[in-house]
Amino acid sequence: xxxxxxxxxxxxxxxxxxxxxxxxxxxxxxxxxxxxxxxxxxxxxxxxxxxxxxxxxxxxxxxxxxxxxxxxxxxxxxxxxxxxxxxxxxxxxxxxxxxxxxxxxxxxxxxxxxxxxxxxxxxxxxxxxxxxxxxxxxxxxxxxxxxxxxxxxxxxxxxxxxxxxxxxxxxxxxxxxxxxxxxxxxxxxxxxxxxxxxxxxxxxxxxxxxxxxxxxxxxxxxxxxxxxxxxxxxxxxxxxxxxxxxxxxxxxxxxxxxxxxxxxxxxxxxxxxxxxxxxxxxxxxxxxxxxxxxxxxxx
Amino acid sequence: xxxxxxxxxxxxxxxxxxxxxxxxxxxxxxxxxxxxxxxxxxxxxxxxxxxxxxxxxxxxxxxxxxxxxxxxxxxxxxxxxxxxxxxxxxxxxxxxxxxxxxxxxxxxxxxxxxxxxxxxxxxxxxxxxxxxxxxxxxxxxxxxxxxxxxxxxxxxxxxxxxxxxxxxxxxxxxxxxxxxxxxxxxxxxxxxxxxxxxxxxxxxxxxxxxxxxxxxxxxxxxxxxxxxxxxxxxxxxxxxxxxxxxxxxxxxxxxxxxxxxxxxxxxxxxxxxxxxxxxxxxxxxxxxxxxxxxxxxxxxxxxxxxxxxxxxxxxxxxxxxxxxxxxxx
Numbered sequence: 071x072x073x074x075x076x077x078x079x080x081x082x083x084x085x086x087x088x089x090x091x092x093x094x095x096x097x098x099x100x101x102x103x104x105x106x107x108x109x110x111x112x113x114x115x116x117x118x119x120x121x122x123x124x125x126x127x128x129x130x131x132x133x134x135x136x137x138x139x140x141x142x143x144x145x146x147x148x149x150x151x152x153x154x155x156x157x158x159x160x161x162x163x164x165x166x167x168x169x170x171x172x173x174x175x176x177x178x179x180x181x182x183x184x185x186x187x188x189x190x191x192x193x194x195x196x197x198x199x200x201x202x203x204x205x206x207x208x209x210x211x212x213x214x215x216x217x218x219x220x221x222x223x224x225x226x227x228x229x230x231x232x233x234x235x236x237x238x239x240x241x242x243x244x245x246x247x248x249x250x251x252x253x254x255x256x257x258x259x260x261x262x263x264x265x266x267x268x269x270x271x272x273x274x275x276x277x278x279x280x281x282x283x284x285x286x287x288x289x290x291x292x293x294x295x296x297x298x299x300x301x302x303x304x305x306x307x308x309x310x311x312x313x314x315x316x317x318x319x320x321x322x323x324x325x326x327x328x329x330x331x332x333x334x335x336x337x338x339x340x341x342x343x344x345x346x347x348x349x350x351x352x353x354x355x356x357x358x359x360x361x362x363x364x365x366x367x368x369x
Numbered sequence: 370x371x372x373x374x375x376x377x378x379x380x381x382x383x384x385x386x387x388x389x390x391x392x393x394x395x396x397x398x399x400x401x402x403x404x405x406x407x408x409x410x411x412x413x414x415x416x417x418x419x420x421x422x423x424x425x426x427x428x429x430x431x432x433x434x435x436x437x438x439x440x441x442x443x444x445x446x447x448x449x450x451x452x453x454x455x456x457x458x459x460x461x462x463x464x465x466x467x468x469x470x471x472x473x474x475x476x477x478x479x480x481x482x483x484x485x486x487x488x489x490x491x492x493x494x495x496x497x498x499x500x501x502x503x504x505x506x507x508x509x510x511x512x513x514x515x516x517x518x519x520x521x522x523x524x525x526x527x528x529x530x531x532x533x534x535x536x537x538x539x540x541x542x543x544x545x546x547x548x549x550x551x552x553x554x555x556x557x558x559x560x561x562x563x564x565x566x567x568x569x570x571x572x573x574x575x576x577x578x579x580x581x582x583x584x585x586x587x588x589x590x591x592x593x594x595x596x597x598x599x600x601x602x603x604x605x606x607x608x609x610x611x612x613x614x615x616x617x618x619x620x621x622x623x624x625x626x627x628x629x630x631x632x633x634x635x636x637x638x639x640x641x642x643x644x645x646x647x648x649x650x651x652x653x654x655x656x657x658x659x660x661x662x663x664x665x666x667x668x669x670x671x672x673x674x675x676x677x678x679x680x681x682x683x684x685x686x687x688x689x690x691x692x693x694x695x696x697x698x
Contacts, residue, residue, distance in 0.1 A: 104487075111493065111496040111497065114670065115500075117513075119655050126631070136525060180405040183406070184402065184405065186402055187399045187403045191398065192399070200657075202410060206410070208679065209676070215659075216659055216669050217420035217424065218413065221417075223375045223431070242413050242642075268571075273400045297502060298505075301632075303471065303507055303631070303632040319506070322508060322511060323635075326661075327640075338511075341512065351502070352495075352502050358497070359498075363577055363580075364579075
């Protein structure tokens, strides 16, 4: 969808002698446009680069040194940040990774099952259920979180990753169900029918025909789920208060709480560490992200 | 853009609700496929919504070992007398009213700029998208806190004196004549820094607009050019109407999202919503009532007010949509 380009025909040159000037004007305008775009892009990205550069500077010089290149590069911020709390930072990383991968697995299974039913099966109440599913996209999290919290507390699930992972196995992220429904609808029905003639039931069709064909939608789901759980803060803040259960997001927050010590270097260093997975997704998974955004129209 | 049609029809004439009368052979199989989703929608969504409605009429504090006490509309009445609540409403409304349209306007502007067969489209699209990917993270909120702090990068930038061939240009701070101050530490600027962070993440709506622009047949523009329509006229009469469903859709979803925002305000203000109540977002105040003071009844009432507000705003959007959203039928 995003790869096809409609080439608009250039404006027809008016008169011969003026053609050269028009060309020059167009040329000049495009140079100007690129210059502005690059300036905008650079000023947007600069703070990120500044953070990366600052993480290699001693804390005392971060706000003194104007230049990006550290005059005295050091990795002491990284070692400091790693052991800033009584629990090493690797523990927080592991907690975040565990939640992220649990959520991915849950979403892939539960959302694809629901999507298959919505896209390919006929049953009573499908229209209403589908509408309900779409409506939940607009539901504020705040309106369900209080009772959820009370229940999870009763279950003694506070300080366990289960409140964050178990709902994902129940297809609560309607966005992904919707994404997959859209995708499955685009697959030719003849494939299903051929499978049916060969004696495959719905589950076989789902498992052996639809699932392998919908890997692009699954990849988009996996990547978005990772980014959202990695960036999630609210749920991790309320469900995982104990130090050894904290995630990357809530551990970074502790640097602010403890800002009386103001170890900005360590804070920046661990912030950089927390952004590395997202950056890799940006480099290698962008295609799926852009496709997901463009085909559903949802962030 | 098939997703858009789905949503608009949902509200306009509920296409999805149209029942199909066909033989239902494997109904049980369908419900089996849907079983996780049905458990989820009941257990994790619908029941909690109803439970929070009930709790909103009770006094329920998790710290006291006492079941919820029914108190009628007291929580709602308390809300209207709570000046912090009003502040949080005001902060959130300003954030929504300024942040959402600004971000979409920037996204649309850049999409238009990038759409016209510009070289390096993929590069620009990537670079502009990066902030959207990172913008929700705690790390970026921390960065924002530092960049717009007293010693921050932004103040340094304002004080930079450009030296052009021996000619020293005055810094922006000198031109506008202000002293260095913390942009997130002052009540009148703090919220704007969070709005700026929201605008900074314009990349994902930009991608949606780019995809939408691709769908507009180029012959429309050719025909308009033949009729003597200039660039502005073409934008007004072709691009804007044909893009309006996408703009509308983004406006609705971004507004809903903006009403709930929490992380950035929490991190940037260090969890306080300060200075004063200048960044006390609705979500942040709700968190403090519910999960710091453990006043679950009051927090539920706040959550229900939010739900009603979002429902009313969404309904208003849809009600007015027929006046400004153009559907090609």
